[in-house]
Amino acid sequence: MKCISSLRMKAIDRNCECLGLLPVQLMENAGAVIAQHIRGKLESGRVLFIAGRGNNGGDAFVAARHLAGSLGYIVNVVLLGKSRDIGTKEAFRNFSLLKFSRVNMFEITDSSQLEASASELFQEADLLVDAVFGTGINGKLREPESTAIDLINLEGKAGKTVISIDIPSGLDPDGGDFEKAVHAGLTVTFHRMKIGLLSEKAKEYTGVIKVADIGICTDAEQYVGPGDLMMLRRRKSEEHKGDSGKILVIGGGPYSGAPTFAALAALKAGADLVTVAVPAPVAEIVASYSPNLIVRKLSSNVLCPDDLSILLDLISSHDVVVMGMGLGRATETLEAVRKIIPFCRKAVLDADALSALSGTIFESIAGNCELIVTPHAGEFARLRNMETPESLEARIKAVREFSEEKGVVTLLKGKIDIISDGKQTLLNRTGNPGMTVGGTGDVLAGLTGSLFSRNPAFLAAACAAHINGTAGDLAFEKAGNGLLATDVLEKIPEIIKIAEIG
Ligand SMILES: NC(=O)C1=CN([C@@H]2O[C@H](COP(=O)(O)OP(=O)(O)OC[C@H]3O[C@@H](n4cnc5c(N)ncnc54)[C@H](O)[C@@H]3O)[C@@H](O)[C@H]2O)[C@H](O)CC1
Numbered sequence: 001m002k003c004i005s006s007l008r009m010k011a012i013d014r015n016c017e018c019l020g021l022l023p024v025q026l027m028e029n030a031g032a033v034i035a036q037h038i039r040g041k042l043e044s045g046r047v048l049f050i051a052g053r054g055n056n057g058g059d060a061f062v063a064a065r066h067l068a069g070s071l072g073y074i075v076n077v078v079l080l081g082k083s084r085d086i087g088t089k090e091a092f093r094n095f096s097l098l099k100f101s102r103v104n105m106f107e108i109t110d111s112s113q114l115e116a117s118a119s120e121l122f123q124e125a126d127l128l129v130d131a132v133f134g135t136g137i138n139g140k141l142r143e144p145e146s147t148a149i150d151l152i153n154l155e156g157k158a159g160k161t162v163i164s165i166d167i168p169s170g171l172d173p174d175g176g177d178f179e180k181a182v183h184a185g186l187t188v189t190f191h192r193m194k195i196g197l198l199s200e201k202a203k204e205y206t207g208v209i210k211v212a213d214i215g216i217c218t219d220a221e222q223y224v225g226p227g228d229l230m231m232l233r234r235r236k237s238e239e240h241k242g243d244s245g246k247i248l249v250i251g252g253g254p255y256s257g258a259p260t261f262a263a264l265a266a267l268k269a270g271a272d273l274v275t276v277a278v279p280a281p282v283a284e285i286v287a288s289y290s291p292n293l294i295v296r297k298l299s300s301n302v303l304c305p306d307d308l309s310i311l312l313d314l315i316s317s318h319d320v321v322v323m324g325m326g327l328g329r330a331t332e333t334l335e336a337v338r339k340i341i342p343f344c345r346k347a348v349l350d351a352d353a354l355s356a357l358s359g360t361i362f363e364s365i366a367g368n369c370e371l372i373v374t375p376h377a378g379e380f381a382r383l384r385n386m387e388t389p390e391s392l393e394a395r396i397k398a399v400r401e402f403s404e405e406k407g408v409v410t411l412l413k414g415k416i417d418i419i420s421d422g423k424q425t426l427l428n429r430t431g432n433p434g435m436t437v438g439g440t441g442d443v444l445a446g447l448t449g450s451l452f453s454r455n456p457a458f459l460a461a462a463c464a465a466h467i468n469g470t471a472g473d474l475a476f477e478k479a480g481n482g483l484l485a486t487d488v489l490e491k492i493p494e495i496i497k498i499a500e501i502g
Pocket residue numbers: 009013023026027030052053054055056057058059087088132133134135136137138139140141142143145165166167190191
């Protein structure tokens with residue numbers, strides 16, 4: 001069964017919103033599904049919803065409204081706190097609708113009030129619905145939520161049915177340790193199984209688990225979207241120089257622009273330090289492009305095995321190596337690439353570096369080096385010794401199988417990019433035909449390296465593809481088909497800033 005983290009679930013919700021499926025619509029579906037499960041457990045009688053001030057409570061307000069429309073139910077809702085403190089506009093909207101529904105509302109702000117006046121409500125109830133919190137729980141349990149969990153559990157112990165919305169309140173949705181939680185008879189979780197529900201400790205709290213569909217668009221989960229960018233690690237105010245990533249770009253020789261594009265993209269995507277190691281004849285040219293770059297001169301006209309003596313120290317003082325752009329395919333260069341890879345902890349391999357790869361390389365680095373490869377269809381064909389399929393489905397399968405077999409993350413560039421680590425696969429459709437211009441692939445490699453220094457490989461590659469394409473789309477609005485890789489570079493910070501604001 002496919003499990004999901006609470007963070008990824010939030011990312012999918014946000015992706016839905018960006019596609020036009022609003023959070024209030026998902027909440028409506030979630031609440032309706034809960035009402036349906038209540039009807040399945042109780043034909044008629046008193047139902048008590050215990051709702052927190054987040055969206056988990058919002059789901060309860062919707063369910064209460066749906067249930068109040070069915071014959072035979074007395075519906076009571078206890079809100080833990082004041083209605084003005086309800087945290088989201090969707091939950092507040094649904095709370096406000098209860099005034100016009102056959103629902104009795106109680107706002108209870110502290111634990112003594114809860115114990116004194118609400119205990120009757122708890123005792124009279126035939127069925128209790130736990131909506132104190134869901135995936136939004138954080139930190140130590142506070143009051144009155146902690147007491148609410150105790151009161152629900154008392155009734156559960158007395159044999160009453162307790163239904164938890166999304167997760168039993170108190171339980172860590174991602175599987176860590178937790179203080180206490182609701183003991184549910186039934187947990188109705190939305191869209192996908194949450195990782196924490198299957199932890200050993202969770203087993204005694206969840207009761208039967210049902211995974212309910214709430215109408216999430218398939219593309220919100222299959223394609224990278226703005227929600228996924230929210231999963232990227234953010235800079236903390238107390239960070240020091242270098243904490244946000246040190247990137248070593250190894251490229252150039254026959255070309256000087258390609259490694260420069262990658263290096264500047266890494267900076268634009270938030271890396272603190274970028275060093276560009278290039279063969280001697282182009283070192284001064286690259287340095288003259290931008291004062292932001294630290295340039296290290298290699299020994300010869302092209303990258304060669306002798307350069308290892310210079311590169312090994314550089315590799316160990318940087319977080320990620322981005323290698324391949326503009327290197328050329330001289331025999332000594334490909335040999336050098338093969339020798340360099342095993343010394344990298346994290347590397348992004350692009351363009352000519354991909355020509356150096358062979359099966360034995362993947363075997364030799366297994367477990368020591370995390371690799372992201374960023375081929376286009378032709379390079380992917382060479383990597384696999386097989387034509388790259390035309391159809392999207394067949395391509396996805398090929399990328400997934402290749403990534404799994406070689407133990408790498410693959411970002412196959414195309415009209416639709418495919419990103420896979422062999423287990424998870426995402427697609428990206430941002431970008432435009434103007435981006436076939438030279439240099440945009442180099443930008444993507446640098447961007448990927450920058451994100452990789454601070455994030456897991458798969459997330460970094462998926463988000464880099466999305467950011468690169470979105471920056472390209474923004475640049476295309478002005479430049480049209482005259483778009484240049486430098487235009488894409490300029491737009492990267494804007495896209496990342498929007499993602500960070502959320
Ligand atoms: N796609 C979906 O799965 C959908 C899920 N929905 C529901 O939304 C919740 C998550 O909502 P969120 O607003 O993010 O958080 P919660 O309601 O779980 O909790 C926030 C609420 O709880 C308070 N709080 C947090 N920690 C504590 C604590 N330690 N002690 C006391 N109080 C705490 C916080 O202050 C807030 O008031 C998800 O589970 C689903 O049920 C959507 O409705 C539809 C889409």
